[in-house]
Structures are given as structure tokens and as C-alpha cells.
Amino acid sequence: MDRIDNYYTATQNDTTTYPPLESDISVDIAIVGGGFTGVATAVEMAERGFSVALCEANRIGWGATGRNGGQVTGSLSGDQAMLAQLRKRGHKDAEDFIWHLRWEGHDIIRERIARYGIECDLKTGHLHTAWHENDIPEFLNTVETAHRYGMEDDVAWLSQDEVHQMLDTPLYHGGIYNKRNLHLHSLNLCLGEARAASSLGAQLFEQTPVLDIVGRRQPHLKTAKGIIKAKKVVLAGNAYHKLVRKQLGGLLFPAVLGNMTTEPLSDELATKINSHDVAVYDSRMVLDYYRLTADNRLMFGGGTNYSGRELANVAASLTPSMLETFPALKGTRIDYAWTGTAGIVMNRIPLVGKLGSNVYYAQGYSGHGIATSHIMAEVLAEAVTGTLEKFDVFADFDHRRVPGAQLFGNGFLAMGMWYYQFREKLRNR
Numbered sequence: 001m002d003r004i005d006n007y008y009t010a011t012q013n014d015t016t017t018y019p020p021l022e023s024d025i026s027v028d029i030a031i032v033g034g035g036f037t038g039v040a041t042a043v044e045m046a047e048r049g050f051s052v053a054l055c056e057a058n059r060i061g062w063g064a065t066g067r068n069g070g071q072v073t074g075s076l077s078g079d080q081a082m083l084a085q086l087r088k089r090g091h092k093d094a095e096d097f098i099w100h101l102r103w104e105g106h107d108i109i110r111e112r113i114a115r116y117g118i119e120c121d122l123k124t125g126h127l128h129t130a131w132h133e134n135d136i137p138e139f140l141n142t143v144e145t146a147h148r149y150g151m152e153d154d155v156a157w158l159s160q161d162e163v164h165q166m167l168d169t170p171l172y173h174g175g176i177y178n179k180r181n182l183h184l185h186s187l188n189l190c191l192g193e194a195r196a197a198s199s200l201g202a203q204l205f206e207q208t209p210v211l212d213i214v215g216r217r218q219p220h221l222k223t224a225k226g227i228i229k230a231k232k233v234v235l236a237g238n239a240y241h242k243l244v245r246k247q248l249g250g251l252l253f254p255a256v257l258g259n260m261t262t263e264p265l266s267d268e269l270a271t272k273i274n275s276h277d278v279a280v281y282d283s284r285m286v287l288d289y290y291r292l293t294a295d296n297r298l299m300f301g302g303g304t305n306y307s308g309r310e311l312a313n314v315a316a317s318l319t320p321s322m323l324e325t326f327p328a329l330k331g332t333r334i335d336y337a338w339t340g341t342a343g344i345v346m347n348r349i350p351l352v353g354k355l356g357s358n359v360y361y362a363q364g365y366s367g368h369g370i371a372t373s374h375i376m377a378e379v380l381a382e383a384v385t386g387t388l389e390k391f392d393v394f395a396d397f398d399h400r401r402v403p404g405a406q407l408f409g410n411g412f413l414a415m416g417m418w419y420y421q422f423r424e425k426l427r428n429r
């Protein structure tokens, strides 16, 4: 399938197509999936001198990577669950480990953009807003932690009034202003990284679904017109793949998220609603997220459907929240509206590990995957070259498998998420 029509595809700056696989080949590393996880892994492996082949069922960036909110934040999903598990295991530097890890993706992305000259509308600045008044103590605690780790210049607590000077909205009780966080054109970053991988000799194949992974010791990827023999395989299909269900089934759930962009706003209106050009998300479990694009559109997302079904009318369902946030946008046209599927893990800790001795996987960043996918790509590359320190930490995390998930679909998760939303409504009264 081709990429969907959305803001990202309408403004993509690279029209390269990669051919389908039509013969049998042998490589060191074969990768399934051409989103951030797969493409960033291809770059990491090719930079280390491995021969690489990547198969994407559709087009590079076709999945969540070409549809997301473009916010690169230090919100490592599952951090609290990780901390609890690491402490229980007696990990001495658990807090330091997680704190430093959460910023590594930013450095990788910045460095890669600079090294390969990737044009992807990179901007800095993010606001995590407090939806409820009783979020404030936790937010202050986060700011204090950031300062303890030396981020005084990058992270600040903003009062309700200060937030309202930045954003023309009646919402929020304050927020954390983070100057280290980034926002960018997600598809153009991924296409630039694909170009970088290809320039390093990686072979990229589009319109090439992997039908099966056969053999664990000497794994082969089976596709319609060719087989890839590999020393190692990396499974990077996230919420869109149906491979190795026996081992991975019931661990990851697809959540359909909506996203849209307005028509380009005048400079005056864009500055009025978001004077510091920050990316924003709020503190709710099912949150709104938004930012201004390079051509002054408001990109506004939210509204999660955990049943895995498509949202019926994205623009109609997101517009009331957008207008509640920015009443000044009344009458503004919506030019693009779309959905994408993110991979959610019950305890939110990314699913990273190994099946047998040579098939690795990394998936399930629970809606916070731009930085995390880049971190995991590096963790996988380090593991393949023998540095297992971080990989082992992730591979050892406990994950709950929902029994019978394959039989009953996402009904269990939908019920659980409905409960959280209901609890949030009660809390909001």
C-alpha cells in the first residue's frame, strides 16, 4: 500500500522509492519493518559495518512513524514500572539509569540530522500542561528531579498565568516548560534516515511484506518473491505485524490515535495561540497533543480508540477539543485528518528482547516512540556487537500477557482503558 494522504505525505521532501525484493539474498542483519525502529536500526547497523537488508510491507514511514504528532520528548514510557522492577531486583543506580536513558534519543536524533543533513523542520521547546490542579505536586517533583540532574537551564515550572501567556487557552493549571524536547516533521526524518542507511550500503525493500521468519539459529525471512538469509533478524513491525504470535501474542495492543492539521494560520494567529512555538501535551491518560508545523498549521491529535478499530470521523471528533483549547480558531478549516496505530504495552515498558539466539525484537512504546525507537535501535546495535548491558535490562523486564488476547481481540484492553477514562472523569469533577 502507498502512504496515506496526510499532512506529512503532502509535505514530504523525498520521493525516493525502494524496489521490492525479487531474489534470494544473504546479509548480516535483516530487518522487518520500515518505521523509526527498523530504519534507525538499519542506520546503526550499517554505520557499524554490517550488511543490512530491510523489508517494509508498504512504504518507508507508512505506519505510526508517518502519522504521529512529531513530539520528541523525554517521556520514556513505562519509566515508573521500570524503576519499580529495577529497585526490586536491587539495581543500584536505577534512577540514574532511567533518567539518562530518557534523553539519549534526543542526542541520537540531533546528531543524525546534523551528520546526514536531514531536513525535517526541527524545532525545540515543549510544554507538559497540568490538566488537573492536583497534578501540580507531581509536576513540581519532576522539575525538582530535573534540576537535581543539572537541567536548571532546560526545565522550568510555569504557573497557570505563565502558561496562559504562552498559550491563548482557558485550560491548564500550570505546566513544565522543557527546552531540551524537540518537535519535527516525523516522515521527513524517517525518509532522511532511510536515505542515510541506503548511502551506507543498506538494501531497502518496499512493498515487501515478510510472510514468515523461519529458523531461529540461522533465520530466514520469507517474502513473496525472495528469501533473505541472515545472521540476525530484527523484528520492528510494532503494532502492524502479525509475526511470531506464539511468543509475542497478548503482549502488545494496537491503539488507534487520531491526528489532524488546520489550514495554514496567519503569523498573527499562530503567534497569538502559541507565542513560543512549543509542542504541547496534557497530563491526562488519554491526552491531547498539538504543535505548529513549519507552515503555521496547528497539528492537533488525541482521541484514542483502544479497541483497535478506526475512529469514525477524526476531524469531527477532534475539533471540539481543539476549539475548547483555542477558541480563537473558530471557523478555521481542517485540511488533513487521519489515524495511526500505536503499540501499547500493559505496563508501558517497551518490549525488547530476543527469540532463540538470533531474532531480536523492539516494539511497544505506548505513544511515545520517536525518541524511544531511536534509543532501542542503538540498544539492539550494541547487543549485536556484544554490549549487552542495556539490552539485558530491557529483555529482563517482566511483562504481563493477557491470556486469550488472540481469541478475544482487544476487548480486554478497551475495557481497562474505559475504566481509566471513567476514573479521570470522576477526578475532574
Ligand SMILES: Cc1cc2nc3c(=O)[nH]c(=O)nc-3n(C[C@H](O)[C@H](O)[C@H](O)COP(=O)(O)OP(=O)(O)OC[C@H]3O[C@@H](n4cnc5c(N)ncnc54)[C@H](O)[C@@H]3O)c2cc1C
Pocket: 032, 033, 034, 035, 036, 037, 038, 055, 056, 057, 058, 059, 060, 061, 062, 063, 064, 065, 066, 067, 068, 069, 070, 071, 072, 073, 208, 209, 210, 211, 236, 237, 238, 239, 240, 241, 242, 243, 257, 258, 259, 289, 301, 339, 340, 341, 342, 343, 362, 363, 364, 365, 366, 367, 368, 369, 370, 371, 372, 373
Ligand atoms: C497518531 C499517533 C501520534 C503519535 N504521536 C507521537 C508523538 O508525538 N511523539 C512520540 O514520541 N510518539 C508518538 N507516537 C508513537 C510513534 O509514532 C511510534 O511509537 C513510532 O513511530 C513507532 O515506530 P515503529 O517503527 O516501531 O513502528 P511503525 O512506524 O508503526 O512501523 C512499523 C512498520 O512495520 C511494517 N510492517 C509490519 N509488519 C510487517 C511485515 N510482516 N513485513 C514487513 N513490514 C512490516 C509496517 O508496514 C510499518 O511501516 C504516535 C503514534 C500515533 C499513531
